[in-house]
Amino acid sequence: MTIGTVLIANRGEIALRILRTCRELGVRTVAVYSAADAGTAVVRDADDAVCIGPEAAKHSYLNIPAVIEAARLAGADAIHPGYGFLSEDPDFAEVCAAEGLRFIGPPATVLALLGDKSSARMAMTKAGLPLLPGTLQPVHTGAEAEKAAAEVGYPLIIKAVAGGGGRGIQVVTDPAELPAALAQTRASALNLFGDGRVYLERYLASARHVEVQVLADEHGSVISLGARDCTVQRRRQKLIEETPPPSLVETDVQRIAEDALRGAREAGYVGAGTFEFIVDDAGQHYFMEVNCRIQVEHPVTEMVTGVDIVAEQLRISAGQPLSMTQEEVMPRGVAIECRVNAEDPDRGFAPAPGPLTEFWLPAGPFVRVDTHAEPGQRLAAAYDSLLAKVIVWAPTRTAAIGRMQRALRECRIRGAGLHTTAGFLQRVLDDDRFRAARHRTNFVEEITTAR
């Protein structure tokens, strides 16, 4: 079984990233785009392109009938959903299957099981993965929440059952704040995900975020491509990712990876996925969630393993076995990714799009840049603020940090009203806490408030 034509149901850098691998493999590509993205690189470069709706994602990139019709129109036999948009929507995966299209991602049943945080936590408990104290079932009434909160302990975090990616979340430190926070999280969850169910979990103010990249094929092979550290976050959105996780010893990483593999097997996982964990100061790790898609930060794993994760996704969905065994995965050196976003770090990372009057990105030895933007382009305000991912490789972490500092200094991005995170990222790389890997998830808040 092979794939002839892939429809890329996404936009931005990830659409271009998918297109590049397809091209390398000789697979025909179809881009779909909103009216606001006409003329972008992926639309220009794909073998075929179909406009599927207006700028609002709800009517274009999230419009299932439009994407399916475009696939039929352009003769696609598989759909790569990228990240965000329809990538983890079990309904979409199901419609693809019903229409005879291959969805490049896990089966709908796996998406449903792991997308629901409540059923995901139950499945992972069953697989023997450590979880933070919290409620396995959603909490409904205020009284129920208060009783559960007393058992979980404060500070705690209220999370949407249907949430993920850091959205639909609220931290509660004082029991008096619980009723209001509960109502608010439930309302925003209903608004964001159409599902108001929430659960409680102990909150670790000071922790590290470590995740494991997993690949699983239809033939029962489940392997890990190693772990990434994504501790540098602002408002639970990642800014810097690196592999291997610094400050964790190899045996700790090994234990976390083994848990991820057990979790993947328990869930019947097929495809590329990421198991996210939180690691406390004592070095104990706890399962957080599974991201059933390719992730923004996948290039760091590619840089140290030499594995093209998108190519593996295509292989898996074509029913082929993975191209390597666990023993053949041999990570080498250190890779770091910095997200250059069109945001103003001085105004709480508020989106600050504008025309890219000047747009010059780094290059040179061991530097990879994934971007969709071009000089002269006006950024569409309707979509996320990711402008470019700068990724570097070096034999050691110190050398990788130095290389990233060099690369970021090469960035020249200017335009009226435009701000980027490039300068802020430089400050993080300069900080002794980051250099010594003593930083925790509250690091960005510490830097911004200290200023």
Next chain:
Amino acid sequence: MTPPQAAPPGPAQLAELLTAVQASARLLLSGLPSQPRRVHLRAGEVLVELEWAAGSPAIPSADPVEQAANGTQNELECGVSYICAELVGTFYHASEPGAKPFVVAGDLVEPGQQVGILEAMKLMTPVKADLSGRIAEILIADGEAVEYGQPLLAVEPGTKEFP
């Protein structure tokens, strides 16, 4: 990615220039009997070039998306409007195979009148006119696939009384 050109004009300067060019173009067009196909203005050493269409009405623009940006009905030069696809799907002229088409070229239509049907995933969505006028041309063949924003029918705007 190329390095920037030497000292390009700033955004304020560009805006000023654009305003001046637009004003000149408007003045020029107001003195002409009908709309030219193309206008070329240059300020340095002053050049004005006008290109006229060879008697034919406007040809639909090659880029449907450009037209879709302003809504379903899009008025172009020469007074022709387009009814564009509001979704990706298959365009049909009639309610079922063999039935009489909703409209043919030359028919008068009024706002809300059905002029075709779009099928997306077995769901039929009526295509309706949202202005009064005469159907100049049906641009898409029956049963042909269309993308979002693609012009389906050309309409010469006017009221029913207008011949």
